[in-house]
Amino acid sequence: MSHVVFFLVPGVHLLDLAGPAQVFSTAADFGHPYTLGYVAERPEVVTAQGLPLVTRLDWPELGPEDLIVVPGWRALTLAEGPRIDEASLRALRDHHARGGTVASVCAGADALGRAGLLDGRRCTTHHDVQDELARRHPRAAVVRDVLYTEDDRVVTSAGIASGIDLALHLVATRHGPAVAARVARDMVVYARRNGHEPQASAMLRHRSHLDDTVHRAQDLLDARFDHPVPLPELAAAVGVSERTLTRLFARATGGLTPLRYQQALRLERAEHLISHGVTVDAAARAVGFEDARMLRRLRARAS
Structure with a gap:
């Protein structure tokens, strides 16, 4: 059983959250045992689109096969983003140290940076804040204008809908390209890869x-x-x-x-x-x- 836990902050973007959640939920519908959970520092988080979400406050017990995803949030700059408690950042660090995978969508990369998980690793984020991410985390290797990167179990994606591409990539890595293609088709989106194979997925080029x-x-x-x-x-x-x-x-x-x-x-x-x-x-x-x-x-x- 693989747990996928989404760490939510105030102002979280709905699609940053819902896109990857739908990918793993659909994979579960097809027989791959994913359990989705939602954690925040307060019992209710209001999204950037005004929808209140009820979450748990305590982190479930996670193992190396499990995944934490930090969706992005609405803010003009990363510096204006929400405060994140040290206990939450430590939870991200500890999960990765135990062999788990940590991922982000859009501005969520800044949370990984605050946790020290971007130091010495390739990463990306929304094109509007790529330069700021590089300034805020100078030890990170920010890759511009790609959909997502993966480096030592730290996976980061660009803005909004690219979280779907990131999640499909993780499904393909774990279960093979056929499963990812089936999930993508059920969601009426393209399966694609990126990173060291930028824009080169056969599914992307020949499924449109x-x-x-x-x-x-x-x-x-x-x-x-x-x-x-x-x-x-x-x-x-x-x-x-x-x-x-x-x-x-x-x-x-x-x-x-x-x-x-x-x-x-x-x-x-x-x-x-x-x-x-x-x-x-x-x-x-x-x-x-x-x-x-x-x-x-x-x-x-x-x-």
Whole structure:
């Protein structure tokens, strides 16, 4: 069981909170055991949009598999943001020290900075306050104009809706891209990655279309990207001819064939594994390549 605890401050933005909460709630609906909780320093927190929220005051017992998310709040500058007690900042530090993950949306990065969790780590926030975040926390490596960053279990995202992208990334990391794609589709949003792969997600680049047949084919390829999926089998599964599927797929994805799309998924996953210390040969086997030479060719072509 993974707990996702949202730490709320006065003036919290509803979408900063509701977006990630919906992602993990939807993942739970699909059988992944997430329990959501809400903690604040007062029993009622009024959001920036005027909606009062009732929260608990005590932190639940958390383990390394659990996540704390700090949504952002309304303020013209980070310096004008709400006061946060040292006990709350210590809770953030202690969770990370025990092996847990801590995340923020928008101005919530400043709370992580106050807790000392941004020191020496890559981070980001809303473009309006990126420079101020860098000034307030000079030991942080602020990355500008990206959706989110991840560095040593500290995950930060840009403004408002990017919290959804951050949460989808965490779901993909824990459960695979097919689960993240399913959650994203249920929420009618795009699944995407960022960080060391800025704007490069195959799901982002090739899911921004409205062709339901191609989406269904992509769902199957996402779920079985590491196994052979012959074109006749794929076409039969979505109820069209091979020729029709190839034509629709190319039109929807900017010229890709189903095989090329599957290779893009494999390459993306292999790069993730390699960035975490897996050898090229092992990564190739893990994503379904029979020969590591194919992975090396695809990496060379993409560089």
